[in-house]
Each structure stands twice: as structure tokens, then as C-alpha cells.
Amino acid sequence: MKHLDRIPAIVLIALGCVHNFVAAPMNYAELTAHALWFVSGGLSLWYAGFINLLRTRPPGHEDRFLGWLCVLTNVSMLLFVLAYAALVWNWTDPQAFAFIAVVGVLTATSVLHLARLRQRAAAARA
Numbered sequence: 677m678k679h680l681d682r683i684p685a686i687v688l689i690a691l692g693c694v695h696n697f698v699a700a701p702m703n704y705a706e707l708t709a710h711a712l713w714f715v716s717g718g719l720s721l722w723y724a725g726f727i728n729l730l731r732t733r734p735p736g737h738e739d740r741f742l743g744w745l746c747v748l749t750n751v752s753m754l755l756f757v758l759a760y761a762a763l764v765w766n767w768t769d770p771q772a773f774a775f776i777a778v779v780g781v782l783t784a785t786s787v788l789h790l791a792r793l794r795q796r797a798a799a800a801r802a
Contacts, residue, residue: 684781685728692721724753728782743790750783
């Protein structure tokens with residue numbers, strides 16, 4: 677399950693790379709405030725992917741606080757991506773669809789991870 681859980685995080689990082697290294701140069705010929713704002717979106721994808729990779733570390737490295745940070749990151753990113761899709765009025769846009777799907781899976785796996793940690797903590801107390 678951990679390997680399956682890591683795949684969306686890696687995909688999110690890859691989408692951030694495509695966003696910054698392919699789409700940014702295609703859309704902006706020079707460095708402007710708008711170009712930097714565009715690149716910040718790719719950076720946020722990297723950060724969300726990185727924090728989810730941290731969450732999926734091997735047993736013995738689990739941390740509930742980190743889990744909650746992942747949930748917060750994923751939920752805020754999901755809301756941002758949904759707002760983007762609503763703003764462009766094109767829910768079938770491949771970029772919007774990919775972001776919604778990947779961040780939705782990461783949000784779900786983060787919540788499930790926290791639930792497993794809670795169960796383990798309850799079992800250890802019993």
C-alpha cells in the first residue's frame with residue numbers, strides 16, 4: 677500500500693516539473709511578475725508532493741503532526757485546484773483534470789493514513 681501511496685506524490689512532483697520547465701517557458705518569453713506567479717504554482721505542486729513523500733516513510737518514522745500537515749496541504753491544494761477549474765470554466769481541461777485527480781487521491785490517502793495511525797495508537801494503549 678505504501679508504494680501505491682507514493683505514486684500520486686511522485687506524479688504531483690512530476691506535474692510541477694512539467695508546469696515549471698515546459699509550460700512556463702512556453703507561456704512566458706521573459707521573466708516577469710506574471711511568470712514568477714505562474715512558477716509559484718509549480719513550486720506548490722512540488723511541496724505538496726514532497727510532504728506526501730515524507731508522510732509515506734517506512735514504519736518507525738510515522739508522525740501524526742506530519743500527517744495532519746499533509747491533510748492540510750492536500751485539502752488546501754484541492755480547494756485551489758477546484759477554484760482554478762471553476763475559474764477557467766473548463767473542468768475537462770487536461771491540466772485541471774490531472775491536478776484534481778492527483779490531489780484528490782493524495783487527500784484521501786492522507787486521511788486514511790491518519791486513521792491508521794489513530795487505530796495503532798488505540799491498539800497500543802489497549
